[in-house]
Amino acid sequence: MKISMVSEHASPLAALGGVDAGGQNVHVAALSLALARRGHSVRIYTRRDDPALPAVVPVGPGLDVVHVDAGPARVLPKDHLLPYMSELADGISADWGSAPPDVVHGHFWMSGVAALDAARRFDTQGYPVPVLQTFHALGTVKKRHQGTEDTSPPERTWLEPSVGRNADRIIATCSDEVFELKALGIPGHRISVAPCGVDLDLFGSAGPAEPRNRRWRIAAVGRLVPRKGIDLAVQAVALLAERGMNDVELLIVGGASDSAGLASDPEARRLLALARDLGVGDRVLLRGQVPREEMPAVLRSADAVVCTPWYEPFGIVPLEAMACGVPVVASAVGGLIDTVVHGKTGLHVPPKDPEALAKALAELLQDPGYATRLGAAGRQRARARYSWDRVAADTEKAYQSAVSRTAAAGQASLQPLGGAL
Ligand code: UDP
Secondary structure (H helix, E strand, O other): OEEEEEOOOOOOOOOOOOOOOOHHHHHHHHHHHHHHHOOOEEEEEEEOOOOOOOOEEEEEOOEEEEEEOOOOOOOOOHHHOHHHHHHHHHHHHHHHOOOOOOEEEEEOHHHHHHHHHHHHHHHOOOOOOOEEEEOOOOHHHHHHHHHHHOOOOOOHHHHHHHHHHHOOEEEEOOHHHHHHHHHOOOOHHHEEEOOOOEOOOOOOOOOOOOOOOOOEEEEEEOOOOHHHOHHHHHHHHHHHHHOOOOOEEEEEEOOOOOHHHHHOOHHHHHHHHHHHHOOOHHHEEEEEOOOHHHHHHHHHOOOEEEEOOOOOOOOHHHHHHHHOOOOEEEEOOOOHHHHOOEOOOEEEEOOOOHHHHHHHHHHHHOOHHHHHHHHHHHHHHHHHHOEHHHHHHHHHHHHHHHHHHHHHHHHHHHOOOOOOO
8 A cells, every 4th residue: 555644743753851852752753664665655845954864864665754945944842833724735735746545644633734635735636545534632531631831733622633524534542532432423433443563672671771879760751841750750759758668769760861951851950859849860771762672671670660641542551561561550541551450460540640650650569479460460461452564554544444434435435426336
């Protein structure tokens, strides 16, 4: 199949850990690579955010990244990109030329706007291109949790559901998202589920673990934004100290790659100030951005990985920790409800509950045998269910279903009025 991926802000070639660079970048890159391995020809369209970027970057056999001129060629917050989606659609349809793809797959709501726009131009010429959409995050959920802090453009309120209604098929990444999509009025029969995956060649239990400074280490990995709930891990370290477990360090990974960037990062400053106020400043280490290749050794160095966001569309970090055989303590929200099995591969805690988090961590740290069993079961679950090859196969099924429905609709429109002759 000839597949076009659209990922307006999240380039598969970007460094990870910044405010707008995380799971979506990983997802688009890994899914596209896996689809290319299955023999498909994939082109990923993303916005040019640097004038020096080449127009096309060949990534591997059957996979190219195309940088489209859409708005100024510099990094912009993703919430400022909507005005450039029609230019992105111009670039995509120009690249398609006279040979549109078999499917176009939008990632995040704004890419869906551009994908539908590009496809519509070919539809009117008699070449229907089925549009599939993965939202990665939903505005309704974000607004519910972030309220006035949500910086999404107001148009998201109506454009996102409209993308949901107009795309041929929606690919949700977890069961909680299916529920949210249905609440937006998208019928269940147009939704497929294909989760995010984990790179099992990179993330595994064998391999080095970086040294730690204390008896126990817990790690929290992700973009340094308040909704990731990393402050709860800081509070949990203080609560563990109150229970006499003083020899615990918390390693926080993510954010800027250099110390100047970290020093000026408001969330990094907030976390360090909180640690100081709670008397655990000497036990909280802020590492900054870690390159992907170094992530497994970091995860393996921890007794437990904490993922306690307020909400989480999917959450790849817990899968990476599970694949490394490290137990996860996760808030029971979004994708983490599907990936982490309470008492089997990790522990669930209610969101925004530092007491519950400290209790779960104490349970694991004080019973290394239990932690090892959970870690081993997590590794098994990650390997059995979340390889990118399996995710690509599920995604391919969704593509085929959209292609056959579009073909059937085309045939139906060719039937003479009044039925058989
Ligand atoms: N990540 C990384 N380096 C960092 C911070 C994060 O490589 O310094 C990666 C992390 O390993 C994971 C992704 O960024 O693959 C974050 O994805 P997740 O779905 O957990 O969160 P999102 O950023 O999508 O909210």
